[in-house]
Amino acid sequence: xxxxxxTTGGGTSRFLRRRAYLLPGLLIGTATLGVLLVxxxxxxxxxxxxxxxxxxxxxxxxxxxxxxxxxTVRLPRVASGVIVGASLAVAGAVMQGLTQNPLASPGxxxxxxxxxxAVVLGVYILGSPPLAAYAILAMIGxxxxxxxxxxxxxxxxxxxxxxxxxxxxxxxxTFIAAFTTAxxxxxxxxxxxxxxWTVGSLAGREWSLLLWTAPYMIAGVLCSFLLSRQITTxxxxxxxxxxxxxxxxxxxxxxxxxxxxxxxxxxALAGPIGFVGLVAPHMVRFIVGTDYRWIVPYSAVAGALxxxxxxxxxxxxxxxxxxxxxVMMGMVGAPFFVYLARRKxxx
Amino acid sequence: MSIILTPPGxxxxxxxxxxxxxxxxxxxxxxxxxxxxxxxxxxxxxAGGTAETTECAAGERTIEHFAGTTCIPAxxxxxxxxxxxxxxxxxLELGIRPIGSAALVLDDGTSRFRRVDEYDxxxxxFVGAYGAPSLxxxxxxxxxxxxxxxxxxxxxxxxxxxxxTVLVRIFDRPLTEALLQFGEVTGTTPQARxxxxxxxxxxxxxxxxLTDSFDEITVSVIVPxxxxxxxxxxxxxxxxxxxxxxxxxxxxxxxxxADDTRVYWTVETLxxxxxxxxxxxxxxxxxxxxxxxxxxxxxxxxxxxxxxQAGQVHIIDGSATVGTAWGKMDSFLDELEGIVLDPDFDTxxxx
Numbered sequence: 113x114x115x116x117x118x119t120t121g122g123g124t125s126r127f128l129r130r131r132a133y134l135l136p137g138l139l140i141g142t143a144t145l146g147v148l149l150v151x152x153x154x155x156x157x158x159x160x161x162x163x164x165x166x167x168x169x170x171x172x173x174x175x176x177x178x179x180x181x182x183x184t185v186r187l188p189r190v191a192s193g194v195i196v197g198a199s200l201a202v203a204g205a206v207m208q209g210l211t212q213n214p215l216a217s218p219g220x221x222x223x224x225x226x227x228x229x230a231v232v233l234g235v236y237i238l239g240s241p242p243l244a245a246y247a248i249l250a251m252i253g254x255x256x257x258x259x260x261x262x263x264x265x266x267x268x269x270x271x272x273x274x275x276x277x278x279x280x281x282x283x284x285x286t287f288i289a290a291f292t293t294a295x296x297x298x299x300x301x302x303x304x305x306x307x308x309w310t311v312g313s314l315a316g317r318e319w320s321l322l323l324w325t326a327p328y329m330i331a332g333v334l335c336s337f338l339l340s341r342q343i344t345t346x347x348x349x350x351x352x353x354x355x356x357x358x359x360x361x362x363x364x365x366x367x368x369x370x371x372x373x374x375x376x377x378x379x380a381l382a383g384p385i386g387f388v389g390l391v392a393p394h395m396v397r398f399i400v401g402t403d404y405r406w407i408v409p410y411s412a413v414a415g416a417l418x419x420x421x422x423x424x425x426x427x428x429x430x431x432x433x434x435x436x437x438x439v440m441m442g443m444v445g446a447p448f449f450v451y452l453a454r455r456k457x458x459x
Numbered sequence: 460m461s462i463i464l465t466p467p468g469x470x471x472x473x474x475x476x477x478x479x480x481x482x483x484x485x486x487x488x489x490x491x492x493x494x495x496x497x498x499x500x501x502x503x504x505x506a507g508g509t510a511e512t513t514e515c516a517a518g519e520r521t522i523e524h525f526a527g528t529t530c531i532p533a534x535x536x537x538x539x540x541x542x543x544x545x546x547x548x549x550x551l552e553l554g555i556r557p558i559g560s561a562a563l564v565l566d567d568g569t570s571r572f573r574r575v576d577e578y579d580x581x582x583x584x585f586v587g588a589y590g591a592p593s594l595x596x597x598x599x600x601x602x603x604x605x606x607x608x609x610x611x612x613x614x615x616x617x618x619x620x621x622x623x624t625v626l627v628r629i630f631d632r633p634l635t636e637a638l639l640q641f642g643e644v645t646g647t648t649p650q651a652r653x654x655x656x657x658x659x660x661x662x663x664x665x666x667x668x669l670t671d672s673f674d675e676i677t678v679s680v681i682v683p684x685x686x687x688x689x690x691x692x693x694x695x696x697x698x699x700x701x702x703x704x705x706x707x708x709x710x711x712x713x714x715x716x717a718d719d720t721r722v723y724w725t726v727e728t729l730x731x732x733x734x735x736x737x738x739x740x741x742x743x744x745x746x747x748x749x750x751x752x753x754x755x756x757x758x759x760x761x762x763x764x765x766x767x768q769a770g771q772v773h774i775i776d777g778s779a780t781v782g783t784a785w786g787k788m789d790s791f792l793d794e795l796e797g798i799v800l801d802p803d804f805d806t807x808x809x810x
């Protein structure tokens with residue numbers, strides 16, 4: 113291990129002491145997620161009894177409409193919600209640690225917008241790209257947006273301060289939105305497929321696309337878990353991390369790749385669902401403090417809870433119609449963003 | 460021509476579907492404007508004292524329409540329309556040749572008058588995209604009458620300054636009423652009434668032919684939505700909705716709304732639409748394959764429906780059956796008759 117965590121030595125004992133309640137807390141969170149998953153599979157526009165749901169899971173009858181609803185609509189949707197929520201939240205947590213910016217998240221810093229635009233451009237140029245191409249396109253777009261945002265924020269004497277990063281993210285997101293609109297108005301065929309990537313939704317996600325995007329998200333999240341100790345160190349400041357002998361360039365590079373995999377895969381599957389990456393890490397910090405060894409796994413669970421819960425609400429609010437979960441996240445996340453920004457402004 | 464569904468070999472296309480979706484989006488956005496502006500226009504007309512006692516010059520006649528009462532030429536010669544399938548088409552069907560019309564603007568910048576393929580439109584000038592026609596292009600043609608559909612009420616006053624403008628309401632009433640009004644506007648009421656009579660006779664004949672089985676038949680008419688996992692009522696208003704209403708066949712419960720507002724349902728509720736016959740409207744007409752429709756009708760949920768299992772799902776060409784014309788209603792009646800009068804039609808697919 114190249115980096116030395118500030119929590120080694122006395123920190124390790126604190127870590128172990130905190131683990132006395134943090135580990136059960138994580139397990140409780142995971143169990144809660146499990147309950148929510150079951151509830152989410154049971155709830156929907158079609159009224160299906162819990163017994164039928166269990167039957168569909170245990171003894172699938174492919175001639176039963178209700179079983180097919182469970183297997184082909186709700187299960188892939190819930191599975192997508194879990195992995196997308198976890199990925200976006202972990203990406204947000206890593207970004208906040210790396211940039212020491214509480215407002216950092218894939219949505220705020222233009223990563224989601226870049227990924228979504230790349231997918232849209234791919235659809236525009238290729239018509240119907242193969243499923244395997246979606247995640248790759250999204251990651252290329254996410255990387256391009258990240259580079260531009262960071263480059264833009266780094267100009268000038270102060271470097272990439274949190275405020276400059278946030279502003280650069282807003283600028284790049286707006287800039288990309290203009291191009292997305294340009295594609296939208298010039299190609300009627302793409303327009304209809306674009307709608308999905310302009311709001312973010314779990315509706316109609318099929319196993320096939322999930323299977324093509326999940327490996328990237330899983331890799332990104334696992335990589336983030338492995339880097340969480342180093343990210344904790346970096347979150348204390350680059351000077352501190354360098355002083356502790358950490359190869360910050362390598363850690364930052366690997367973390368950036370983890371973010372691109374997580375957020376890119378999530379956007380390729382569900383479109384740009386905003387604010388999850390911002391809200392989830394902040395929520396878990398209230399419980400776990402500043403140690404990314406806990407923030408990352410807690411964020412994964414919290415992100416999954418938020419997206420699966422939000423999607424369940426989005427399905428039930430105007431039943432039998434549905435809202436895209438991206439819209440729900442906007443309703444909840446935007447006020448939270450304002451709260452954070454104000455808190456930051458007041459020091 | 461309907462096609463008995465044999466997935467996955469379904470030839471479909473999607474340009475017109477996009478048109479329909481786009482048009483519907485525009486419609487919904489404008490609905491609120493439309494109500495407000497119609498009130499304002501009506502208020503303006505009443506304030507000017509022109510609505511109740513319109514006196515027209517020689518060679519003119521009055522027309523009462525959705526935006527008020529207007530003096531128009533007794534025999535208009537230079538008509539411009541601001542919509543293709545909802546204004547140009549009904550006039551062509553009545554034997555009237557407008558000199559210009561708005562149209563769909565295609566991706567490559569060219570334009571196309573939709574749903575009028577059976578008519579020669581080569582000498583009809585293009586006056587801009589429907590929804591946003593060019594006032595300059597319309598004025599340049601020097602029309603003596605402008606015929607618009609209800610969603611162009613936003614530009615009604617501007618158009619009225621160019622030439623007398625009549626606004627025909629298409630939605631939220633039977634299409635037959637709108638078609639008769641197009642006849643009144645263009646002085647071709649006898650032709651319109653003849654078409655109406657022929658249509659009524661067809662409806663009566665179909666109902667008579669179904670006397671014995673009428674109560675046993677349930678027909679669903681749906682359209683896949685643009686986004687995966689959703690669909691909507693395919694018989695809201697216009698040609699298909701008017702025919703379905705006039706024939707009076709049973710519809711699945713969710714499709715029985717009298718409201719023209721489109722509601723998107725999730726595929727989870729697809730089984731509520733199971734019926735003896737299911738008509739899936741394909742709004743493509745011509746163009747590329749529509750992956751949404753194909754994915755919809757080949758999904759496990761769709762193919763598990765009793766109507767799918769019975770082989771009584773029919774893909775209906777929307778370009779032939781949707782549009783403001785007696786001919787479109789005739790085409791849909793052809794389809795419907797072919798299905799429900801087929802001796803092999805199973806009326807016991809659902810109870």
